């Protein structure tokens with residue numbers, strides 16, 4: 001079955017069924033993503049955490065998972081800032097950089 005065919009057959013569903021499908025898809029995606037994370041032995045160490053009204057900013061040191069990288073011996077990458085927020089029940093994250101953008105610090109509680 002192609003994605004196009006699946007999309008076509010999904011159109012006959014009512015909104016209730018579509019919502020169920022949506023939730024199920026998110027579960028499926030989460031499961032796939034967490035499997036991916038397990039394969040590459042990445043790990044993060046939270047150095048600092050700041051919460052704003054809608055996002056959480058974390059300063060993290062990262063192990064990329066590559067065997068020959070210096071981080072494998074404990075010299076982690078970073079620290080870098082990452083933003084985390086929730087969107088339709090899912091946690092999203094975004095790389096921010098070495099410094100927090102101006103405005104974020106002032107918005108911190």
Ligand SMILES: [Zn+2]
Nearest residue numbers: 064065069071
């Ligand atoms: Zn590395």
